[in-house]
């Protein structure tokens with residue numbers, strides 16, 4: 001395999017008296033789609049925040065292949081700017097005309113071309129998430145970090161969004177880290193599924209990206225078993 | 237039956253809309269008419285309560301004599317100067333304390349303490365310090381306007397959604413861009429609430445200041461007329477206050493409609 005895009009080594013994070021992470025180790029390789037799954041409070045979001053450099057680890061080291069890597073986060077809630085129109089939300093960083101043109105093209109890609117001059121408050125939940133995804137893609141990121149982006153959506157919209165995200169990430173050869181509670185979503189979308197439990201990565205499985213429903217089901221089943229097993233198994 | 241109810245609403249809607257627009261004017265117009273009729277039929281003593289028409293005529297003759305434009309002009313000047321100064325100071329400290337924890341620690345508790353002094357109680361102090369010149373009136377308005385603008389700017393800045401700020405940081409906005417693209421627009425609705433309130437304070441303060449100590453302005457016109465038992469001019473001044481108050485409210489609303497059109501569109 002090629003050089004990793006980034007590597008987490010013996011990462012620990014402490015908030016006051018609370019140890020959120022300890023001894024987290026894994027690498028992300030260019031172009032791959034990784035899913036982090038695990039119970040609530042296990043430390044998934046904390047890992048994402050450290051990779052996005054929104055916070056610094058208490059111990060351990062994150063090594064990036066390049067220092068100027070463009071990373072974009074798509075948060076659990078859309079975090080759109082309510083005072084900007086939908087197209088302005090995509091190009092909010094700069095007002096230069098080439099960005100405007102790109103924003104319009106991006107609206108087309110995410111299927112919101114008809115909503116350019118409306119405000120986010122008039123969009124449906126799924127449309128807002130698509131706009132947030134579009135905003136994350138505007139910078140041509142090398143690394144896309146998705147923290148439960150589909151958590152608030154109904155099952156049908158969720159399946160549609162999974163397909164759009166998978167297609168965009170595949171087409172643009174994006175390295176993607178997806179956090180989710182949904183083991184089936186993880187199995188369906190990822191090349192690799194990493195289970196986070198009690199602040200550390202306890203298990204790793206090959207995902208079933210692009211494979212049939214039965215394979216997806218088998219992977220999901222196995223991952224769920226690991227998450228629910230009270231005895232922490234040895235690292236896979 | 238069903239068909240009829242389905243067909244009628246589009247036709248009726250414009251008429252309902254017009255009627256709704258007229259509704260707020262109904263009571264004021266009725267009252268003025270009643271007052272005029274009562275005066276004309278001598279139900280009321282017109283020396284104590286002149287009719288609306290004679291108040292209007294008084295206004296016209298004072299305008300022609302140049303008295304009204306002069307006093308109106310000076311009052312507007314004081315109001316605007318005081319507002320501009322007070323709003324700038326309030327906005328400056330509101331931004332500063334909203335953005336910097338150090339500044340907040342240094343200034344906020346002092347400002348909160350001063351804010352609790354009713355600013356009209358400063359009138360004797362201001363008269364002793366500045367006499368009854370322009371500085372006195374303008375500084376009173378300044379003090380009155382400063383606090384509501386400060387409070388709302390400060391509150392607006394500190395209550396901007398921290399998740400939006402984090403998004404801005406994660407998306408690589410510089411501190412300056414963060415301020416102009418996220419913090420300020422996020423605080424603007426609250427700041428404009430302060431502006432609207434401060435405009436009200438501006439007029440009240442000015443009226444009181446001009447009534448107590450002045451030799452020009454609308455407030456002075458009223459006090460002066462009172463000394464000559466000239467009820468017409470007193471009433472005229474009160475009507476002018478009402479109109480000025482309404483005008484500044486409209487300006488505030490217009491400002492909100494321009495700056496916050498995204499909120500207007502949502503509520504529709």
Ligand SMILES: Nc1ncnc2c1ncn2[C@@H]1O[C@H](COP(=O)(O)OP(=O)(O)OP(=O)(O)O)[C@@H](O)[C@H]1O
Nearest residue numbers: 015018019020038039040041042043044045046047
């Ligand atoms: N800023 C913080 N201050 C204190 N404790 C924190 C902070 N952020 C996270 N924690 C704690 O760290 C632990 C891991 O939190 P994290 O948000 O990473 O979990 P998660 O796996 O993302 O959970 P969920 O699936 O519910 O989002 C939790 O116990 C949480 O209470």
Ligand SMILES: [Mg+2]
Nearest residue numbers: 044045046147
């Ligand atoms: Mg989380």
